Amino acid sequence: MPHMWWVVAASVxxxxxxxxxxxxxGRVERLQGRAELAARALDAHLLRRAAAAAVLAERRFGVExxxxxxxxxxxxxxxxxxxxxxxxxxLRGVQLDPGDPDxxxxxxxxxxxxxxxxxxxxxxxxxxxARSRPLVRLLRMGRGREWPRYFDIDDPxxxxxxxxxxx
Amino acid sequence: MRIGxxxxxxxxxxxxxxxxxxxxxxxxxxxxxxxxxxxxxxxDSPLPEYxxxxxxxxxxxxxGSVARIAFGPVSTARVRRWITNGDFDVLHVHEPLTLSLSxxxxxxxxxxxxxxxxxxxxxxxxxxxxxxxxxxxxxRITARIAVSALAxxxxxEHMDGGAVEIPxxxxxxxxxxxxxxxxxxxxxxxxxxxTLGFLGxxxxxxxxxxxxxxxxxALAATRPGLRLLVAGPxxxxxxxxxxxxxxxxxxxxxxxxxxxxxxxxxxSVHLYVAPNTGGESFGMILTEALAAGTTVVASDxxxxxxxxxxxxxxxxxxxxxxxxLRGVLSELxxxxxxxxxxxxxxxxxxxxxxxxxxxxxxLEVYAAAIEATDGRVxxxxxxxxx
Numbered sequence: 001m002p003h004m005w006w007v008v009a010a011s012v013x014x015x016x017x018x019x020x021x022x023x024x025x026g027r028v029e030r031l032q033g034r035a036e037l038a039a040r041a042l043d044a045h046l047l048r049r050a051a052a053a054a055v056l057a058e059r060r061f062g063v064e065x066x067x068x069x070x071x072x073x074x075x076x077x078x079x080x081x082x083x084x085x086x087x088x089x090x091l092r093g094v095q096l097d098p099g100d101p102d103x104x105x106x107x108x109x110x111x112x113x114x115x116x117x118x119x120x121x122x123x124x125x126x127x128x129x130a131r132s133r134p135l136v137r138l139l140r141m142g143r144g145r146e147w148p149r150y151f152d153i154d155d156p157x158x159x160x161x162x163x164x165x166x167x
Numbered sequence: 168m169r170i171g172x173x174x175x176x177x178x179x180x181x182x183x184x185x186x187x188x189x190x191x192x193x194x195x196x197x198x199x200x201x202x203x204x205x206x207x208x209x210x211d212s213p214l215p216e217y218x219x220x221x222x223x224x225x226x227x228x229x230x231g232s233v234a235r236i237a238f239g240p241v242s243t244a245r246v247r248r249w250i251t252n253g254d255f256d257v258l259h260v261h262e263p264l265t266l267s268l269s270x271x272x273x274x275x276x277x278x279x280x281x282x283x284x285x286x287x288x289x290x291x292x293x294x295x296x297x298x299x300x301x302x303x304x305x306x307r308i309t310a311r312i313a314v315s316a317l318a319x320x321x322x323x324e325h326m327d328g329g330a331v332e333i334p335x336x337x338x339x340x341x342x343x344x345x346x347x348x349x350x351x352x353x354x355x356x357x358x359x360x361x362t363l364g365f366l367g368x369x370x371x372x373x374x375x376x377x378x379x380x381x382x383x384x385a386l387a388a389t390r391p392g393l394r395l396l397v398a399g400p401x402x403x404x405x406x407x408x409x410x411x412x413x414x415x416x417x418x419x420x421x422x423x424x425x426x427x428x429x430x431x432x433x434x435s436v437h438l439y440v441a442p443n444t445g446g447e448s449f450g451m452i453l454t455e456a457l458a459a460g461t462t463v464v465a466s467d468x469x470x471x472x473x474x475x476x477x478x479x480x481x482x483x484x485x486x487x488x489x490x491x492l493r494g495v496l497s498e499l500x501x502x503x504x505x506x507x508x509x510x511x512x513x514x515x516x517x518x519x520x521x522x523x524x525x526x527x528x529x530l531e532v533y534a535a536a537i538e539a540t541d542g543r544v545x546x547x548x549x550x551x552x553x
Contacts, residue, residue: 027306034540037539037540044538119539
């Protein structure tokens, strides 16, 4: 009964295709979710750095740094990258003393921000490359979720990484 | 924090990655974290208590050399059991793109996964042939660490991703406290005496031993009592044949040395010479010599210049130039104050490479990876749904 073999072969193929599609959908979902979590972590580190800079500005270095920190804290999403770069420039322009606790807080927050930005960029790239695959686009997997966006800022690291204070 | 570290290479054979993993694990434990290391090892070989054996490693001709690795269904089952039992907050794999336990662990785990890339070329031919597989592996990794600028460059240019650069650590105390070999380093006064050190494969062209040989032969002719201490794998005859017979008694060859003897050897010389002509991505041996408090003279390579802080922590000479090297050696041997200044600066530089410092930077990467994933490391059937 040769046509029986066709049925078996066809069901195997259908099964494999279905498994592949489910696997791909899961992969897109996972990468998308991870990029969103990384974006939230990045957001938290941006706020932490701006807050630390504002605290420092109240005590030392004064108005310009404080203004840059406030603007970074309040920036709307499409102005945020520029505002964060301004803050980085302001922080680079002042003499930070690692021995001072407020300065050390800003240095540590900047270092953590740099790490979080690195992780975010990598995860966004993974998610975007998964979503831009033709099959994924054709079947509109991941629809209903925004495309993950890069957050394009200068490297916020302030000093050559030296000793890291114990957490 | 509960940390799971995977080492791809067997602890039965010494190697750079193995030492890195052990030192990192010990530094993390000293900082109060719980660490479990999974590595291939023979059943009866003595292991530190934080190491879990994943079974015997099989020597396999691989990527141009012989690697002792563990791979296959049995290893997979062990990796998955280790991940399940470990209940880790973060999984840290080393060299995940070799066919090894690290690759199995990456494919088996979900959650925060940090990967460290050691060598500049971790991309094996097997994986290069399967771009899709490579992508699946890389997607599982949350944060990447490169141990050198060169390794990072490869990440950026060939693997389409960034990496945080965290240098290899060095166990400063082990080197600083090592006892010099009996009778070394001996006398060193103006115009006489002094001991030079070289560690490495003296037959390998890029290690630049002939540069040091020429400088030594020229300097020994005018400087009585100058001695040379050489350690590393190789045949003694190949070494001594390179020198005129009258100099043989001034050259001591130790052969291949253990980690402990390496520290003692570095403490036994006045000047450590790194005449490499290229191909160094980091210059681990320089940080070790600095940790031992020995003055370093190195060729002016990018990697060495970075470690030596542009020449403040050790003297640089034009790469491949025996005459330049001879001049620097002769000047420094006659200048104890200059050597002391360089070593003092070396102490500051090497403090940045001390393991507790490096381990704290690694912990920050763990934190960033944990923030970007939800939950802990869990075992995942990787042939099934991804």
